Amino acid sequence: MFGLKDDWAEEERPRHFFLEDYEGAIARWCPGCGDHAVLSAVQRLCRDEQLPPEKTVVVSGIGCSSRFPHYMKTYGFHGLHGRALPVACGIRSRRPDVHMFVATGDGDNCSIGTAHWVHAVRYNMRMVVMLFDNNIYGLTKNQTSPTTHRGFNSMTHPHGAWLSPLNPLSVTLGITNASFVAQTVDWNPIHLYATIREGFHHPGLAFIRILQRCPHFTASVFEPIQRDPSLVLLLEHGDGIPANDTVRRIYKNRQEHDPSDRNSAQAIADRGDCFPIGLLYRNRNAERYDEISARGLGMTGAQKVAAVNRMLDRFLV
Amino acid sequence: MFGLKDDWAEEERPRHFFLEDYEGAIARWCPGCGDHAVLSAVQRLCRDEQLPPEKTVVVSGIGCSSRFPHYMKTYGFHGLHGRALPVACGIRSRRPDVHMFVATGDGDNCSIGTAHWVHAVRYNMRMVVMLFDNNIYGLTKNQTSPTTHRGFNSMTHPHGAWLSPLNPLSVTLGITNASFVAQTVDWNPIHLYATIREGFHHPGLAFIRILQRCPHFTASVFEPIQRDPSLVLLLEHGDGIPANDTVRRIYKNRQEHDPSDRNSAQAIADRGDCFPIGLLYRNRNAERYDEISARGLGMTGAQKVAAVNRMLDRFLV
Amino acid sequence: MEALWTEAEETPAGTEADAPHVQRLMQHVVEIVSDSGEGAQTAGQMFGTLSAKMGNGVWTVEIIPAEIEPPARSRAGASGIRIRLGHGDVSNAGDTADVVVGFNEQVLYSRIDQGAFRPGTLIFLDNKWASDPQAEIQEAYATALADFRQRGYVVREIPIDAECLKHVSDARKGKNMWVVGFLCALYSRDLELPKKEIARRFGKKGAKIVESNYRLLESGFGWAQTNLDYHFDVPPQPETHEKVVMNGNQAIAMGCMAAGMEVCAMYPITPATSASHFLAGTMQEIGGFLHQAEDEIAAIGFAIGASYAGKTAVTITSGPGFALKTEFLGLAVMAEIPLVVVVVQRGGPSTGLPTKVEQGDLLASMFASPGDAPKIILAPATIEECFHFMVTARKLAETFRGPVIVLSDANLATGVQPFPKPEVTESWMAPPIDQSPWDTTTKPYDWDPQTGLSARPIPGQRGGNYVLTGLAHDEDSKVAYESATNQRTMAARSRKLAALQRTLKPARVVGDPEGDLLAVTWGSTLGAIDEAVMRLRREGEKVSYVHLRFLSPLEPGLKEIFQRFRKVMTVEINYGDDPQDPTLRCDAPRFAQLAWMLRAQTLCDLTSWSRVPGGPLQPGQIEEALRQQLTALKG
Amino acid sequence: MEALWTEAEETPAGTEADAPHVQRLMQHVVEIVSDSGEGAQTAGQMFGTLSAKMGNGVWTVEIIPAEIEPPARSRAGASGIRIRLGHGDVSNAGDTADVVVGFNEQVLYSRIDQGAFRPGTLIFLDNKWASDPQAEIQEAYATALADFRQRGYVVREIPIDAECLKHVSDARKGKNMWVVGFLCALYSRDLELPKKEIARRFGKKGAKIVESNYRLLESGFGWAQTNLDYHFDVPPQPETHEKVVMNGNQAIAMGCMAAGMEVCAMYPITPATSASHFLAGTMQEIGGFLHQAEDEIAAIGFAIGASYAGKTAVTITSGPGFALKTEFLGLAVMAEIPLVVVVVQRGGPSTGLPTKVEQGDLLASMFASPGDAPKIILAPATIEECFHFMVTARKLAETFRGPVIVLSDANLATGVQPFPKPEVTESWMAPPIDQSPWDTTTKPYDWDPQTGLSARPIPGQRGGNYVLTGLAHDEDSKVAYESATNQRTMAARSRKLAALQRTLKPARVVGDPEGDLLAVTWGSTLGAIDEAVMRLRREGEKVSYVHLRFLSPLEPGLKEIFQRFRKVMTVEINYGDDPQDPTLRCDAPRFAQLAWMLRAQTLCDLTSWSRVPGGPLQPGQIEEALRQQLTALKG
Numbered sequence A, B: 001m002f003g004l005k006d007d008w009a010e011e012e013r014p015r016h017f018f019l020e021d022y023e024g025a026i027a028r029w030c031p032g033c034g035d036h037a038v039l040s041a042v043q044r045l046c047r048d049e050q051l052p053p054e055k056t057v058v059v060s061g062i063g064c065s066s067r068f069p070h071y072m073k074t075y076g077f078h079g080l081h082g083r084a085l086p087v088a089c090g091i092r093s094r095r096p097d098v099h100m101f102v103a104t105g106d107g108d109n110c111s112i113g114t115a116h117w118v119h120a121v122r123y124n125m126r127m128v129v130m131l132f133d134n135n136i137y138g139l140t141k142n143q144t145s146p147t148t149h150r151g152f153n154s155m156t157h158p159h160g161a162w163l164s165p166l167n168p169l170s171v172t173l174g175i176t177n178a179s180f181v182a183q184t185v186d187w188n189p190i191h192l193y194a195t196i197r198e199g200f201h202h203p204g205l206a207f208i209r210i211l212q213r214c215p216h217f218t219a220s221v222f223e224p225i226q227r228d229p230s231l232v233l234l235l236e237h238g239d240g241i242p243a244n245d246t247v248r249r250i251y252k253n254r255q256e257h258d259p260s261d262r263n264s265a266q267a268i269a270d271r272g273d274c275f276p277i278g279l280l281y282r283n284r285n286a287e288r289y290d291e292i293s294a295r296g297l298g299m300t301g302a303q304k305v306a307a308v309n310r311m312l313d314r315f316l317v
Numbered sequence C, D: 001m002e003a004l005w006t007e008a009e010e011t012p013a014g015t016e017a018d019a020p021h022v023q024r025l026m027q028h029v030v031e032i033v034s035d036s037g038e039g040a041q042t043a044g045q046m047f048g049t050l051s052a053k054m055g056n057g058v059w060t061v062e063i064i065p066a067e068i069e070p071p072a073r074s075r076a077g078a079s080g081i082r083i084r085l086g087h088g089d090v091s092n093a094g095d096t097a098d099v100v101v102g103f104n105e106q107v108l109y110s111r112i113d114q115g116a117f118r119p120g121t122l123i124f125l126d127n128k129w130a131s132d133p134q135a136e137i138q139e140a141y142a143t144a145l146a147d148f149r150q151r152g153y154v155v156r157e158i159p160i161d162a163e164c165l166k167h168v169s170d171a172r173k174g175k176n177m178w179v180v181g182f183l184c185a186l187y188s189r190d191l192e193l194p195k196k197e198i199a200r201r202f203g204k205k206g207a208k209i210v211e212s213n214y215r216l217l218e219s220g221f222g223w224a225q226t227n228l229d230y231h232f233d234v235p236p237q238p239e240t241h242e243k244v245v246m247n248g249n250q251a252i253a254m255g256c257m258a259a260g261m262e263v264c265a266m267y268p269i270t271p272a273t274s275a276s277h278f279l280a281g282t283m284q285e286i287g288g289f290l291h292q293a294e295d296e297i298a299a300i301g302f303a304i305g306a307s308y309a310g311k312t313a314v315t316i317t318s319g320p321g322f323a324l325k326t327e328f329l330g331l332a333v334m335a336e337i338p339l340v341v342v343v344v345q346r347g348g349p350s351t352g353l354p355t356k357v358e359q360g361d362l363l364a365s366m367f368a369s370p371g372d373a374p375k376i377i378l379a380p381a382t383i384e385e386c387f388h389f390m391v392t393a394r395k396l397a398e399t400f401r402g403p404v405i406v407l408s409d410a411n412l413a414t415g416v417q418p419f420p421k422p423e424v425t426e427s428w429m430a431p432p433i434d435q436s437p438w439d440t441t442t443k444p445y446d447w448d449p450q451t452g453l454s455a456r457p458i459p460g461q462r463g464g465n466y467v468l469t470g471l472a473h474d475e476d477s478k479v480a481y482e483s484a485t486n487q488r489t490m491a492a493r494s495r496k497l498a499a500l501q502r503t504l505k506p507a508r509v510v511g512d513p514e515g516d517l518l519a520v521t522w523g524s525t526l527g528a529i530d531e532a533v534m535r536l537r538r539e540g541e542k543v544s545y546v547h548l549r550f551l552s553p554l555e556p557g558l559k560e561i562f563q564r565f566r567k568v569m570t571v572e573i574n575y576g577d578d579p580q581d582p583t584l585r586c587d588a589p590r591f592a593q594l595a596w597m598l599r600a601q602t603l604c605d606l607t608s609w610s611r612v613p614g615g616p617l618q619p620g621q622i623e624e625a626l627r628q629q630l631t632a633l634k635g
């Protein structure tokens, strides 16, 4: 597109990408860790969408889940704890052409990264944000996160966490200009894939909370949900996350929910008796900051020189 | 209470506090600035509640509104931009005995302080948090804040702000464990006072958004609301902010709203057609972190020495 | 080496005394001081601009009150401007004021607190307060007047308000133009240029406004012609070059655009904000945009994101904001992400003196990020350099693949000075994002063993795919835990500074290459040190100076230079313990910031004259400090 | 001065060779290396504890893998422990290992990468892999074995797995106890103490578990007795003092409580977190609590709030977290808020090597906050000092009214060492919050002109009301803009360091007070430098060392000390350019961190031997580096 060498390039032969084109280093998560499932879902999505690996960027913070980029064979940015979103927004600001996935954890996003979470959701720049919520700080070995359940014994609250967990869905739904809020579970590959796929096609920031098993530290939290699918509430709607029969057979506890209804989405998010999965809210027409930030891309050097000279003239003595 | 000198003190004569006991340095806000009104409301409240000035602490960040502590004759903490809440929480953690007010701005709280806003609301430690929302960065002279209206010309968006404003009420109502969310206007002293008073008596963190006039930079935003009281929606309820006849005469646009109903509070907050004032939400029984953090206060030095020795014994070779 | 400041002994050629009452001057310092909102700054800028147009050297600097709308007639509320005019170039705001126009007497006190006046300063003071309806005001006025005279100021009462009221109903809106007319007469200029300026500035507002301003201008001019028994003249030198005039923050903003940077991510903070204000209004003209982030951390993160994606970005801040950026700055060093960070220094520590100048962030720039984080640090010395260093900074950032810090300060930020109009060329501009295929035999960190340099793949480049990380990593950007890799990669990043140093010219001595005393400076003090040193040299003193623009790496050859002087000292606007202080009694005094660095680097026994007055150092103060050292050397 | 390390020339008294196959030793380094989850660390701690109980000097340090659950038999996945035993006190983890017990051959490679072994290291390796059902594993085992022998290691295959399977069904859960038994036999000890330990540790889990562990222990012991043709003995010295044994992070946590601090506010970060883990479990016992904040900024803000309100608090972090705290740190300096900040240093820059040691945050601690922010910096050198320095730190913070930084590191954090049980007294404890009326004639910043000290009012104190601010302020805490106040108040804050320095004892030289070479060190390298210097001195070399515990202010008298040596060098675990490197060619090399400070302060031409191996410096490596310097001095 840009640059010189393109001119010398041979006729480009059609490229076809296979799963292995997205497979980076061998994933070093614990056996049974939910992160593995999300990784394969994203790799499959990339393959199914035939995303050129060099046009795909995966951004993350720090945490077990934030190792994600290392296991993809695309461009990756494994940055600072809590700061995936500002970096992702910066990339997106001038790169409408790349595909972008963000991997963040419940500590990364909901604790140290809270400010960026709120504001990136408001900016609504196109990207898929996957919140790997294992209710714990995994990488640093078992400290309470904002989503840890009250009474759970972690290393920083060995006598039990003091407060009820922060609900990332409620918070996100409270943010003005939020445009896509969904929840899924790592252990249902079909629903997981369908949710990420829907987020990928969303024109804006798709916020997906993934209930993610951490057998190492929070097995006691996720095993019951996995064992008893009636704890899950499957949200259904023609404009929601498509759920096929396999999914519907497992999740008998279902509710029709119109994702354009924010207030009822808030009510669903606040329900303490079940884990809703599916699309809580979507607004395809929300304002998008990346449409503003990308204005003027592609101005030539000569045009810029002329513009700078015009501006300097305003300062002439 | 503690210390030596108390023993020598003369019989304590009953103290009575007057307004001037709360009046610090002369307020240096612009003429007509809404901050003046809030200052006198707080000073009146202190007087009416007869709070000992030395038992009262006002904490703030940086901004025009954050100069607040300097104009009180109590203890004050004028700290860092965006960081009033962590400091206030730290004070409260071991001082159940002091009265605490926090002054913060829309930049201070909703931009750089976002993470602390979300988490302090969740901690729900007893304090009155007053968000002085003038829709602008005042102190640094006219930059867009998260609550600035779309299209408003500031120094950082001279061609008009790009995004619709963040709604602080919606965000706060989305935070798990939020326990008191109210809105008022600086230019109705009765409603302002009643709201702060209600917050002061709330057992937890009372979050009050004050629509605050900044004649210097955002006169065009607040003058219309002030001129046309029908733009304001007065929320009424037996358990809400008491509004007397004077207030009711001005605000004819009224709605009965039960502050225990969070979902309808969210619907009201999200209404784009009016400015609701009154109590949106209250839960007197929300979990309070300051009840946990203050445990064990008053243990004596000897008891501590014994405890440390017991612990050391566990390490004996 | 050539000095900046040339103060001839005699009256400039061709200007022999023609009228007895005209005093010809090489330079003069004028201040206009008023309440906030009275337009003193507009007046001063106009007077400065037209002086520059005539060919005078000019330096103007605004006097900004601490509050947004300070009450009228308050001591802390002074709002105004200082204009220094010169026969030749003017490189700094000068010493104490020669002439002051005061709109009321109270505001002058904050200038007195700043040491802006001296015995002999000529004060023109509006006399309206002498007859104010409020007795306290009359009294305050009388008291102050007596006090001023007591302090040795020459006070002349003039009827600014009364004269204006002859032409406009609200004198507060007119006094400033009257004063421009007054100053034109005082400085022996005619009204042709000022009228053009008025037409240019107010033309859009309609003929009536222009007319009314003309009348005020003429009124002030006429009153001065009639009533003053002396005039000054600072003869201009006709200009050959086209010049532009702007303040340091505007120059930084213009420089960003001339460097072709399309993204500036910032969070407002005084005194850096005005640079972003300017960019906010103009950056779309070069197809770029300004991002106001939610905080400083997000601002640098956003800039890093844009840089990683191929658009080297800039973030602009001041001390407290810089503190928040240091974690990300460490990432930029570790993962080698090009990035320009401008720090417009203000008074510290903590919130400190937000609107005032200090050079207090040098060591923080060097060392703030934990671990070893080598980075390039530049400090522009003039408004012109504020512009050009941005172009250099982007290039350095990309060539050396890492962050470049540009240390400006509140003195440069608000100082206004004409300089030759830059000849912008396309080679200054960042090239378009390279999207050609990456040579897959080249690793993402293919460090050159001599220089530590390496090329970086940009997302979109086929075959360049790598995962950037802040963890210790090898050439492939793979996480690496072994001892040897850690030692080797640290060395690779560090040697980039050595490689850059090898390309730098040796530091330049201004004055003789050897002598009694050498002053070493950096940043915005250049003009003042130059003037101070030149004055002393004219007296025959063996004093020279070195002014550093590269602080990291340091310019080469310093030790050799220092050894040729009996005494070397830095002159800085920051705090260092006074080792002479008898109450200090400590064998580890705390040094001024550049002194710290130079002592460690050269092992020469540098001392400092460093002060934190919350304002620029005046050449006269520096002269005095140097003179004391010289005396001590002799004694 | 007395040295820490005493290595007698001959065999210790009363231990004359009784059986020909017992080799008596002054010290020995043992490692147990396994996959994660195989219990090597428990085994090592048990062996260390019982050695300490017998009266041996002991230092243990854990070997932690980078991943949470690394795959089995992976090269990067080594999990384990090193135990160094001594006849006398042991002050560091020693050089290369003397004896290694390996559960598989692959994990040993990460130790090899770290330089943990040497030719001659005796490796006992589980032979189960030789007959593994998978051919690749058999082959990998054979290849590694050959490689090890090629490298000069003495490998002895032993049937750990096979022997364990005689007693338990899952050998992975039993091998570690078998190894304890094995080591007891190897080091000529009986099973009385280990059995007691087993009963103590596993008693709660029931008699069956205890029984099964006894059997494994006996099996290992018996196997070794039968099959080994040699044994070692590191004779203990019976203890007179009561001792406690813990790691540095536990010592810091215990120290916080012994100092009476009731609030620790933190955000988790390796390798600091374990200190807070300990506090989280115990702080309620002294009536305090641990606050896990939303981020590091909130953590220090919370601590500052508590301190302002009368309860001096502590915040514990590591590099990246420290970077985020620097803005608040500046406020604590400016507004003079007592505060203890512990930085457990890890490998940098940026995320770096999160679990590995470095001494890379000294200059960041000194200079990270913009503007002039003088603060006190201490560095404990031993586990014992980790405990006691916390008590000192709180007192310093309150007396000098500002932040005190305590620089520990990952080496101390995970190192375990016995030390005399501290005699905690009430005078160590923070007194209750003072709520007596404030003397209203005392201003809130009533700086003593000699020392800069002042007393502070606490909310609740009647008459003490003031508004704390980070703006420049005067004695009344009123915002102040004048030059003179700014200069004066900066000096007041700075001179607190001079005042503290006047109370410090001069730095102590260990070895002769003059000679050829002086090494200067700080922090966790003390044990290693002491051992290295003592070895050289025993060879007659004129080498001494100075170990600094106060880094800001520096301990007095350094310049005078340095001048009495021909060469002075620092030894540090951080990066400095190698000035010998011919490709560097630069006259401003970048120094190791303490070297930088000492050069500036003393103007002595210090060099350094500084390395970033991601692990502690070994005494042998230091010895070698010093020897090279000595040779150069002679040559």
Ligand SMILES: Cc1ncc(C[n+]2csc(CCOP(=O)(O)OP(=O)(O)O)c2C)c(N)n1
Binding pocket: A062, A063, A064, A065, A066, A080, A081, A104, A105, A106, A107, A108, A109, A132, A134, A136, A137, A138, A139, A140, A145, D267, D268, D269, D270, D296, D320, D321, D324, D351
């Ligand atoms: C500034 C900073 N603070 C703290 C850390 C330490 N840290 C790394 S990951 C992490 C939490 C990880 O938890 P989460 O985000 O939930 O991810 P998970 O490991 O559970 O996937 C922390 C506290 C850090 N790297 N940087």
Ligand SMILES: Cc1ncc(C[n+]2csc(CCOP(=O)(O)OP(=O)(O)O)c2C)c(N)n1
Binding pocket: B062, B063, B064, B065, B066, B080, B081, B104, B105, B106, B107, B108, B109, B132, B134, B136, B137, B138, B139, B140, B145, C267, C268, C269, C270, C296, C320, C321, C324, C351
């Ligand atoms: C870390 C840091 N960043 C930026 C600033 C500059 N700053 C001071 S106040 C302010 C914004 C004030 O706006 P707001 O909070 O809305 O308060 P207002 O002045 O409108 O009352 C900013 C950006 C600062 N002091 N510190």
Ligand code: SF4
Binding pocket: A028, A029, A030, A032, A033, A034, A035, A064, A065, A134, A138, A139, A213, A214, A215, A216, A217, D068, D069
């Ligand atoms: S600790 Fe938990 S989150 Fe981390 S890799 Fe293991 S299972 Fe996954």
Ligand code: SF4
Binding pocket: B028, B029, B030, B032, B033, B034, B035, B064, B065, B134, B138, B139, B213, B214, B215, B216, B217, C068, C069
């Ligand atoms: S600028 Fe606005 S907010 Fe600030 S003092 Fe003036 S009116 Fe009030």
Ligand SMILES: [Mg+2]
Binding pocket: A063, A105, A106, A107, A132, A133, A134, A135, A136, A137, A138, A145
């Ligand atoms: Mg997690």
Ligand SMILES: [Mg+2]
Binding pocket: B063, B105, B106, B107, B132, B133, B134, B135, B136, B137, B138, B145
């Ligand atoms: Mg505001």
